[in-house]
Amino acid sequence: MEYRSCLDDVAVPIIADASVVINLIASQFANTILRQLGGPLLVVREVQLELEEGRNTGRKDAQELSLLVNNGQVEIVELGERSAEHFLELVSGMAKDTLDDGEAATIAYALESNATVLIDDRKAIRLCLTRFPHLTICNTVDLLGHVDVWASLGASAPDAVFNALRIGRMRVPEQYLDWVVNEIGSDRAALCSSLPARYRGG
């Protein structure tokens, strides 16, 4: 089954939204994965704060993110003046035309710094394609399936995908479903509630 990550030809900077950070941490191989990116993964302050709120419900994502920041694999960035304008544009308006703070700040920062955006949310991707067609948008599957990441994970690569699905309830874009299920195997796919029923034998 042919698969090629859209991140294969992308140079840093790369910036990730909360949807991707959660999956990355859930994969249990965040260190190995991030070592292959050629620079720190950028995360906006708004995403960090959103993950911090999860501490109240016992989520460990904020704690794990702090470790990645401390070892230099993730850099927390703040919006500048221009990106703040894009941010405002993305958070104000009718509900269907706007995004939450973390998603909006991630896209706004990418626009100002010409970064590649890692985001899984379908609405965020739809808005980006309409409003910012020049923006390069990839997702968690692209990150896990990046040619260097996949090679460095070796035999553990399907485990990383399975963990992201099972622990992080990772959303998989339609076009990658066959590849993902093929890699993790149908028995493990059956355990992943975030996969469509037809891939879970349901």
Add this chain to the structure above:
Amino acid sequence: MSVELSNVELGRRLRIARERAGITQAQAADAVAVARTTLIAIEGGKRRARLDEIRRLARNYGESVNGLLIGDSAHIDLLPRFRKVGLGGREKAEAAEMLMDLVKAEVDLERVLGVVRSFSYPTERPIMAGDVRAQAAADAAELRQRLGLGLLPVRDMVTLLEIDLGVRVYIRPVDSSVAGLFAYDDSVGACMLLNAIHSRERRAQTAAHELGHLVSCRQTPAITYDGMTQSREERYADAFGRAFLMPTRTVTHRFADFTKGTTVLTRRHVILMAHCFGVSREVLVRRLEELQLVRRGAWDWFKANGGITDKQARTVLEDLVSDDVDQLGTRGPGTLRLNLLAAEAHRQALMSEGQLARLLRLDRVALRDVLDIADVEGDADGIPKLSR
């Protein structure tokens, strides 16, 4: 499409968010390094907050900038009204916050999905001078007539409230001392929170009691809890609830039927009649006492002599003990209806994951669970379409 909020509306929303967070104006002003007078001017709509100020205030209030700036979002000001009627005790404040969050989430999702909710509230009947119980009984009879119930028992109080009257009803677990809450706001209508950890019968009684508030004084929110003071409004609501669920004539007739040929009230009579009216055994016996069909102290006698147990009820009712379908979806977050609306908004890519997590006050993984459960079919090809 960008919709610029007016200064007044933005200020109002910031004030509601601050009050929801339980932060004073002085604390908020300190936290974002502005003078208190500036914050007052912002909240009063006299000065427009700058983006950096909105961002700092939002962080401080645990809200998102997006949540504050969405043009078609509901920002309902219920908490101060609940505080006016008394929110002493953390458990009551938490229940009031829960109701406010559920209403806001549901209204926002309805708006984004274009769902129009219809309602048909009863005519308001302010409490008059004189016997409050007699007025409540008359008003309950009038409403039963309007709803076409005649003298029949109400089998499903929640469905009646939701479908026949258009009241927003949420069944969620809250502290056991709180039975229910009622609130009304012109922009969202009437809403009730019923405690999921109480029995279906007790919830029906609470719902009928809250309906009494909707009839008599809907502009004043109400909390029903253990040990509350019996104001005139509460006495009206109590009497209304009893008369609505157990009309005098129906109770009298049923009582005569069930007790034909006997001179004593047995546990079996109580179990059958309570089941027939969908109320608790205690409430049924107290109603019989009130209508002087049995002597005062009947319930106390049962209580002193081992009570009337669920096991005895199961023996009498056998298969008639019904499943509590209203409990569906109450163990997880949100409500069944809310989760379905959220899943649909997500499926149509009208709300992002971040927006839904914020609206339902869930972390992302908990939200993903909710979406997965609500969307069991996934995006199956050829799934039947509704004919509309």
